[in-house]
Amino acid sequence: MCDQLPELETALADGTVTGAHIDAVAQLAAGLDEQAQQRFGEITEALVADATQQPISTFERACRTLRDQLSIDEGVELFERQRANTNLRRWINRTTGMYHLHGELDPQSGATLFGAIDAHTTTIRKHPDHGGTAGERVPIERVEAQALVELVTGARTVDRRIPEVSVLIDYHTLLGGLHDQSICELSDATPLPPATIRRLACDAAIIPICLGGDPERLDVGREARFANRAQRRALRAMYRTCGHPGCHVVFDRCDIHHVHAWERFGPTNLNNLIPLCSRHHHAVH
DSSP states (O other), X not given: OTTTOHHHHHHHHHTSSOHHHHHHHHHHHHTOOHHHHHHHHTSHHHHHHHHHHSOHHHHHHHHHHHHHHHSTTTTHHHHHHHHHTOEEEXXXXXXXXXXXXXXXXXXXXHHHHHHHXXXXXXXXXXXXXXXXXXXXXXXXXXXXXXXXXXXXXXXXXXXXXXXXXXXXXXXXXXXXXXXXXXXEEETTSOBOOHHHHHHHHHHSOOOOGGGOOTTSOSBOTTSOSSOOHHHHHHHHHHOSBOSSTTOOOBGGGOEEEESSOGGGTOOOBXXXXXXXXXXXXXXXX
């Protein structure tokens, strides 16, 4: 990539960009067809300038949006390729007797499956033994495997509602297509084409976060200690990852923390809540 964009090589040598910025540009360029490659050559100067000014999380998102903008179909062809490449392989290791699964899913299918596993994992962990013997510390990987099996077999009471999948898209992109400041992605920052989100919107309830009202309010004061569903939706839109600077643990792996502690009469209001991963949550306490 540095051979094609010597400005990036210079910026890397000067320390104004990181290797991760270079990787983001390389991933952008690799996903372009011939026509898009030509248009890409016209905006490289601005791209390098953005790389020197933006943190990697912002720059990666900008590169994904730019990739879809350069594509005539706004990323639809890429998504269809992902759907066509969806697969599942199963085999048994005859030495260990263990069963193996390896799958690749398109973003929409993957987010739905992951959401179901995460929700049922939470249910299992509320059980006193959650898959282990009394006092045993059970690895999360084992609990998630148990959750997958129970979802498929119905071995335990399973919530059969369709798992909630959060999609973030700004109003102008939803109506008119991609623009320079577009947000069009799953809550874990996986991009989706606007056309796919519009199709999903036909089958789902659209919940305007800024208009949340009773019974799911965004500010509940001292009435409840834990964040409600509306607050979690709003926080997911505000934070892709742990709220600690530089931490990349995804939102769904975080706890909701009171900035002004609940024990010190801090309210459960949106402006007093922040998602923190387990490590940083323990650190602030």
